[in-house]
Every structure is written in C-alpha cells, then in structure tokens.
Amino acid sequence: MRTVTIADVAKHAGVAVSTVSYVLSGKRAISATTRQRVLDSVRVLGYHPNAGARALASKRAKVIALVLPLRAGMNLPVLMQFATSVVTTARKYDHDVLLMTADEGPDGLHRVAASALVDGLLLMDVEIHDPRVPLLRKLAEPSVLIGFPADPEGLTCVDLDFARAGALCADHLADLGHREIALLGAPRVVYERGTGFAERTMAGYVEAARRHGIEADARPCEESFDEIHAAVKLLLDERPGLSGLVVHNEAATGHVLGALRILGRRVPEDVSVVAICPDDIAERASPALTSVLIPAEDVGRQAVRLLMAKLEGQAVPESTLLEPRLTIRESSR
Amino acid sequence: MRTVTIADVAKHAGVAVSTVSYVLSGKRAISATTRQRVLDSVRVLGYHPNAGARALASKRAKVIALVLPLRAGMNLPVLMQFATSVVTTARKYDHDVLLMTADEGPDGLHRVAASALVDGLLLMDVEIHDPRVPLLRKLAEPSVLIGFPADPEGLTCVDLDFARAGALCADHLADLGHREIALLGAPRVVYERGTGFAERTMAGYVEAARRHGIEADARPCEESFDEIHAAVKLLLDERPGLSGLVVHNEAATGHVLGALRILGRRVPEDVSVVAICPDDIAERASPALTSVLIPAEDVGRQAVRLLMAKLEGQAVPESTLLEPRLTIRESSR
DNA sequence: CCTTCGCGTCGAAGCGCTTCGATGACCTGC
DNA sequence: GCAGGTCATCGAAGCGCTTCGACGCGAAGG
Structure with missing residues (x-):
C-alpha cells in the first residue's frame, strides 16, 4: 500500500x-x-x-521547538504542565512541537534552525546571562522566551509577574494585620544561578512589606525535610513575633507545613502561610493553602500565540507579564 | 544571507x-x-x-514521536525524567523528538506517521485496553510502548518489572522479620482505568507475601494529606500488629510519613516503610526512604534503543522488563 | 461587436537532497 | 599489452509539494 x-x-x-x-x-x-x-x-x-515535501517547497515546517531546561531545582510538574499547554496550543495553530533539552546549548538551537527543522523557538527558564540569547538575536527564526534575560531588548519574553506575586503575598498578610512576616524561597543554588524569577519575587515582596511598614525578611530554602525543619525552627526561634510566612518553593511547601505541625504551630491560628505554587499542590495540602498560582498553562498558551504572531510577521510586544492571582484558602487569616 | x-x-x-x-x-x-x-x-x-529536503529524498525524517499522557494521576516528575532521557538518547542516534500528547488519540498518531513527519513512535502510559494499539499494529512505522496492553502480541513493550518490584518490597520486609505488612497504592482511579502497572505491583507483592507466609493487604491511596492521614489511621487501628508499610504512590510518600509522625509512630522503630518511587523523593524524605526506584532514565534509554533497532530493520524482543533495584536507606529495619 | 477584466484552473519550474547508473583512471595478471 | 576489475567521482532523475505565470471563458464596458 x-x-x-x-x-x-x-x-x-x-x-x-x-x-x-x-x-x-x-x-x-x-x-x-x-x-x-x-x-x-x-x-x-x-x-x-508529506511534511518534508511541504516544508521543502513552502519553507515552512509547521514545527516549533520547545527547549526545556533539565537542571536540578526546577519544578518538574510545572514544567510538564507548561509543555502540554504548549503542545495543545501549537496544535490549534496546526503546528507540531519538537522537544529539546537545554543541554544541547546554543549549537542545538542553531542546528534545528539552520536545518529548517523548525520555524520558531520557544525557550523556557532563560537565565539572566544566558549564552543562547546572543544567538537568538542573530537567528532568522523568531523566538519567544519564558523568563527574562538581563537585557530583553529585541527579544520577546513572557513570564508571570513574579514581583507582583511576591507583593501580593506581602499585601495579603499585611491586610490581615500581620506585622512580622518572612519568605522562604528557592534553594540557594537557584539564586546563585541568577534565574531571575526568584529574585524578582523577593524584591516585590520586600518592597511591598516596606510599603506597609512591616517587618519582613527572606531566605533561600532547601528541599529536604530535615533542612526545612531546621530552617523553620531557626526562623521561629529568631523571630518570636513572626505570624506570617510566604513559601515560594513548591517542593518545600509540604515539608514546611509538616515542620510547623511538629513544632507545635497551628496553621492558620498561630502562623498564616501563603504559597506561590500551582493550585493542585495548594489544594492538596492540609490545611489547603492560600496561594498565588504559577499559571503554567497561561504562560504556555501566551508564548505560543506570540510565536505564531511573529511567524506571521506581526509585531509583538517585547515583554508580556502575566498578572498573578491570589486564591484565599484555609492557611491564612 | x-x-x-x-x-x-x-x-x-x-x-x-x-x-x-x-x-x-x-x-x-x-x-x-x-x-x-x-x-x-x-x-x-x-x-x-535541510531537514525537509533530506526527509523527502531519503524517506527518513530522523525524528521520532514521543507521546506523553496528560491525565491526572500520573506522576509528572517521572514523566519529565523519562522525556529528557528519551530526548538525550535520541540525539545520540542523531534523531530529534516530536512531542505529542495522548489527547490527540489515534488520529494524531496516524497524522504524524502518514505525513512522514516521524519515522517511529514511542508511547508512554499505555493502558490495558488502549484504543491506539490496533492502529499501531497496522502502521508501517515502528513503535515502542512503555507499559503493557492486554495483548502485547506483535508489539514492542518496555517497562519496569513492577511485579518484581512489589515482590522485592515484600521480600525485604519479610527478611527483616516483619509478619504483618500492608501496601498503599495508587489512587483508586488508576486501578479503575486498568493502567496495569499498579495491578502488577500489587500482584507481585501479594504473591511474595503469600510465599513468605506473612499477613499482607493492599489498598488504593488518594493523594491529599487528609485522606492519607485518615487512611493510615484506619490501617493502624484495624491492624494493630502492622509493622511494615509499602508505599507505591510518589505523591503520597511525604504525606504518609507526616501522618505516621502525627499518629505517634516512629519510622523505622515502630513501622518500617518501603517506597516505590524515584530516588530523589526517597532521599529527600525524612527519614530517607528505603525504596525501589522507577528507573525512568533506563526505561527511556532502552525504549529509544529498541525503536532505533526497529528502524534499522532489526528484530527486537516483544517484551523487555527492567529489573527493579532496592536501595536500603533509613526507613526500614 | 470587440476589448478588457477577473475568476477558476492548469502546467511547469523549482525547493535541496539522496541515490543509481555511468564514467574514467588506475592497477592487476596473464 | 590488453581484458577485467577497483576505486573515486560525476550527472541526472526523482522525492511530493508550493507557487508563479498563463490561459480560457463568460461578464462588463465602451
């Protein structure tokens, strides 16, 4: 046949x-x-x-590349959510998705672009000083970045507005009357890498706390139960007046709640907790966590839309920040 | 230029x-x-x-499709690990990976195959009665499945040997002298869907326990803390002599430990716990969990190898089961 | 009544690559 | 010294599709 x-x-x-x-x-x-x-x-x-023949004749492969990081410290579930949202959205535009990992580096991008395997690129988890960014500027193929490099000039970047997310948490706790709060963030290594979103969250949070005139600090947070337990204990010892906690580390939220439980602090009676994490994690926790969600799905959809617009030759904004949304659940009062 | x-x-x-x-x-x-x-x-x-031109002339796209499920109840981190391992391995064979989601169904597979977008297919999370299986048998393009449908005749399937994994857990606990054990499995819906691996684990576990002449039961397990807490409490109430627990549900392991802690049971002094989960989760828990790991990376690598062999026209075994490996940590004695 | 136009369709020229058969050049052995 | 055989290279025929220019035809316009 x-x-x-x-x-x-x-x-x-x-x-x-x-x-x-x-x-x-x-x-x-x-x-x-x-x-x-x-x-x-x-x-x-x-x-x-025949896809090859069409690509050859029309100079359009109808395929976009999705470049995922695969380093430690990233949140895998969110990544997956994002990836599936990208695939689903791309299909709506009659495009397929080529999956690449960041470890191929700039060469990999160059390869798929130069061979016309893909028409455009979607990069996740862009770092402040990302070696791929200069290449992207040169490439004829359009690209969209998730996250912001140091200089977004001439690029197209999408991300959750993490500064607003951090601020939203501080605002929420301040509005509830808390005067002493703290933020537990990503593992130290994430900050050292300069991934951007972690710092921006902290900055927004600190700034909002300052505006409310409340006492706030922020620290990195590892992901093993023992380290988290120790960190929470230290925090409570050092800051006896502490009554509000922001957790920006999905892998840690469960452990933080466990540690509080063991340390005899009730949530939300003694300590209010606000998390920045996907909804399913927040809902599954006990008590269910008040949270700002990372809208992986929105980000993915938006990123694909922007890329498709660029493929059509349309102009698109250099930067689009997605508004965070706070959902109040049982862990804060 | x-x-x-x-x-x-x-x-x-x-x-x-x-x-x-x-x-x-x-x-x-x-x-x-x-x-x-x-x-x-x-x-x-x-x-x-030029990829298109090459594909057209040589009838080889040098691209394989990776079809991921995107339903609830799947373990996202493991999926990601698997996906990256597939991409990395495929690149070693000079192939790229097209990412698809299962919700395109058989039509999607037919589309990418018929359009010669891909040379072969890799399907994850195949169900017992998977509607895509009949299509795969018809397709000219070779395929490899992760997981086993009811009738693997004429297909190529790879998976962890879950029966052995379940047995390994029971063996381990029996060898340590435990006489009363229980297994907490996947959410009920997973069994109802007939995904296969969950049943096979249970079957292996039950069979091994019988062989050792010890008292064992097995139950599904949901993933919210409250449900898990209730389930563990019920279990301990019903079976006062229980001293060994097998957990086959990555999302639940942390909560199970938390529940035991709250219920005043020490691990491993009062209850030994063995998990079937990726190493990083086991290591991050407190105490570190004795575990049988799901070798996502191996499975991915092996699956790609088999697919490449089929692309070369070589004959490959219909079924390859990967041997599980038990790592003893602090949670069992 | 003839020109002009636009619509619907056709034929052919590529797109950049692989692959097959052909062609020399050179060597071997009788 | 020449048939036969290698080895290295070339030229050309596609692969299946898109797209451009051309063409026939009926309607509109002078």
Whole structure:
C-alpha cells in the first residue's frame, strides 16, 4: 500500500495537482464544486500531505521547538504542565512541537534552525546571562522566551509577574494585620544561578512589606525535610513575633507545613502561610493553602500565540507579564 | 544571507553535489583528500542539511514521536525524567523528538506517521485496553510502548518489572522479620482505568507475601494529606500488629510519613516503610526512604534503543522488563 | 461587436537532497 | 599489452509539494 500523494488525489478528483494544493491551502479561490470534489477525494483516499515535501517547497515546517531546561531545582510538574499547554496550543495553530533539552546549548538551537527543522523557538527558564540569547538575536527564526534575560531588548519574553506575586503575598498578610512576616524561597543554588524569577519575587515582596511598614525578611530554602525543619525552627526561634510566612518553593511547601505541625504551630491560628505554587499542590495540602498560582498553562498558551504572531510577521510586544492571582484558602487569616 | 545548500558546499570544495552527500552520509567510499576538502567547506560555510529536503529524498525524517499522557494521576516528575532521557538518547542516534500528547488519540498518531513527519513512535502510559494499539499494529512505522496492553502480541513493550518490584518490597520486609505488612497504592482511579502497572505491583507483592507466609493487604491511596492521614489511621487501628508499610504512590510518600509522625509512630522503630518511587523523593524524605526506584532514565534509554533497532530493520524482543533495584536507606529495619 | 477584466484552473519550474547508473583512471595478471 | 576489475567521482532523475505565470471563458464596458 504505497502512501497517497497529492497526485493521486488530483487524479481521483480529475483536477490538476496545483488545484488540490490550492484547495488545501486556500491561497487561491476555487469553485465550491471543485473544492468539494477534491475534499471528498482527500477523505476517500486518506491523503496526508508529506511534511518534508511541504516544508521543502513552502519553507515552512509547521514545527516549533520547545527547549526545556533539565537542571536540578526546577519544578518538574510545572514544567510538564507548561509543555502540554504548549503542545495543545501549537496544535490549534496546526503546528507540531519538537522537544529539546537545554543541554544541547546554543549549537542545538542553531542546528534545528539552520536545518529548517523548525520555524520558531520557544525557550523556557532563560537565565539572566544566558549564552543562547546572543544567538537568538542573530537567528532568522523568531523566538519567544519564558523568563527574562538581563537585557530583553529585541527579544520577546513572557513570564508571570513574579514581583507582583511576591507583593501580593506581602499585601495579603499585611491586610490581615500581620506585622512580622518572612519568605522562604528557592534553594540557594537557584539564586546563585541568577534565574531571575526568584529574585524578582523577593524584591516585590520586600518592597511591598516596606510599603506597609512591616517587618519582613527572606531566605533561600532547601528541599529536604530535615533542612526545612531546621530552617523553620531557626526562623521561629529568631523571630518570636513572626505570624506570617510566604513559601515560594513548591517542593518545600509540604515539608514546611509538616515542620510547623511538629513544632507545635497551628496553621492558620498561630502562623498564616501563603504559597506561590500551582493550585493542585495548594489544594492538596492540609490545611489547603492560600496561594498565588504559577499559571503554567497561561504562560504556555501566551508564548505560543506570540510565536505564531511573529511567524506571521506581526509585531509583538517585547515583554508580556502575566498578572498573578491570589486564591484565599484555609492557611491564612 | 541566503541559507547554505549542498550545492554551495560542492562548488566551494570543487566537487559534485553527490560527492558531498556521500562524504556526509558515508554511503560510498570517498578518498581521504576529497573528504577532507568537503568537510572543510562544510565547516567554513556553516552548512546544515535541510531537514525537509533530506526527509523527502531519503524517506527518513530522523525524528521520532514521543507521546506523553496528560491525565491526572500520573506522576509528572517521572514523566519529565523519562522525556529528557528519551530526548538525550535520541540525539545520540542523531534523531530529534516530536512531542505529542495522548489527547490527540489515534488520529494524531496516524497524522504524524502518514505525513512522514516521524519515522517511529514511542508511547508512554499505555493502558490495558488502549484504543491506539490496533492502529499501531497496522502502521508501517515502528513503535515502542512503555507499559503493557492486554495483548502485547506483535508489539514492542518496555517497562519496569513492577511485579518484581512489589515482590522485592515484600521480600525485604519479610527478611527483616516483619509478619504483618500492608501496601498503599495508587489512587483508586488508576486501578479503575486498568493502567496495569499498579495491578502488577500489587500482584507481585501479594504473591511474595503469600510465599513468605506473612499477613499482607493492599489498598488504593488518594493523594491529599487528609485522606492519607485518615487512611493510615484506619490501617493502624484495624491492624494493630502492622509493622511494615509499602508505599507505591510518589505523591503520597511525604504525606504518609507526616501522618505516621502525627499518629505517634516512629519510622523505622515502630513501622518500617518501603517506597516505590524515584530516588530523589526517597532521599529527600525524612527519614530517607528505603525504596525501589522507577528507573525512568533506563526505561527511556532502552525504549529509544529498541525503536532505533526497529528502524534499522532489526528484530527486537516483544517484551523487555527492567529489573527493579532496592536501595536500603533509613526507613526500614 | 470587440476589448478588457477577473475568476477558476492548469502546467511547469523549482525547493535541496539522496541515490543509481555511468564514467574514467588506475592497477592487476596473464 | 590488453581484458577485467577497483576505486573515486560525476550527472541526472526523482522525492511530493508550493507557487508563479498563463490561459480560457463568460461578464462588463465602451
């Protein structure tokens, strides 16, 4: 059973190959009757255009690259959520997604772009000083970044507005009347790497706390139960007046609650807790956590939209920040 | 700056286009001097073969599809680990990976195969009665499944040997002298879906326990802290002599430990706990968990190898089961 | 009535690559 | 010294698709 080509469809429908092509692409007007005849033949024969041939002739692969990090410290579930949202959205635009890992580095990007395997690039987890950024500026293929490098000039970047997220947490606790709060952040290594989002959260949080005139500090936070237990204990010892806690570390939220429980602090009676994490984690915790969610799905959708717009040659904003949303649950009062 | 084609390279090196092609593919003998001249030109010009053209001419896209599930109840981190291992391994074979989600269903598979976008398919999380299986049998493109459908006849399946994993846990606890043990498994819905691996684990565990003549039961386990707390409490109430616990639910392990802590049971002094989960979760828990790891990386690597072998036309075993490995840590004695 | 136009369709020229058969050049052995 | 055989290389024929220019035809305009 040889695979069906456009010529087979043309013959079956009794038209020229080019007519079939135009019916399928809609790039020229075709009479309703011919169109229907062609469409019927397509269905009857089970025709699927050959991707390679189309890419070659049209210079459009209808594939975008998704470059995921695969370093420690990243939150895997969020990454997956993001990836699936990208795939789903891309399909709506009739595009497929080529999965790449960051460890191929700039060369990998260059390879897929130069070989015309993909039409555009989507990069996750861009760092402040990312070696791939200069390359992206040079590349003819459009790209969209999730996260912000030091200089977003000439690029297209999308991200949650982490500064607003941090501020939202501080605001919420301040509004509830808390006067002494603390933030437990990502593991130290994340800050050292300069990933950006962690700092921005802290900065927004600190600034908001200052505005409210309340006492606030912020510290990195590792992810093993013992380290977290020790960190929470230290925090409570040092700051006896502490009554509000912001946790920006999905892997740690469960352990933080466990540590508080063991240390005899009730949530929210003794300590109010606000997390920055996906909703499912917040909902599954006990008590359910008041949280600012990381809208992985929105980010993915938005990123694909921007990339598609760029592929169409449209101008798009250099930076788009997604507004965070605070959901109040049982862990704060 | 027009993109560099093979013709440019040929001209630059002073040879025929076909010679360049043969140098690059190694499919015919080329003299060392010519080869070097061509290779130099490739480097100087920065030539990258056009993927579409190559695919069209050679009928090989050098791309494989990776189909991930995106349903609830799956373990996202493990999925990610698996995905990255697939990508990394595929690159070693000079292939790229097209990411698809299961929700496109059989049609999606048919589309990418029929359009020659991919040369082969890798499916994760195959169900007992998977609607995609009949299609895979028909497809000309080779495929490899992670997990086992009801009838693996004529397919190529890879998976961890979950029965052995379950047995290993029971063996370990029995060897330590425990006479009353229980298994906390996946959420109920996973069993209802008939995903296979959950049942197989249970079966192996039950069989091993019977062999040792010890008292064992097994129950599904939801993933919220409250439900887990209740389930553990119930278990301890019903079975006062219980001293060994197997947890086969990555999202739940942390909560199970938390529940035991609250219920006043020390681990491992009062209860020994063995988990079936990735190493990083086991290590991060407190106490560090004795565990059987799900070797996502191995599975990914092995799956790609099998697929590549099939692409080469080699025969491969229908079923390959990966041996589980028990790592003894602090949670069992 | 003839020109002009636009619509619907066709044919052919590539797109950049692989691969097959052909062609020399050179060596071997009788 | 020449048939036969290698070895290295070349040229050309596609692979299946898009797209451009051309063309026929009926309608509109002078």
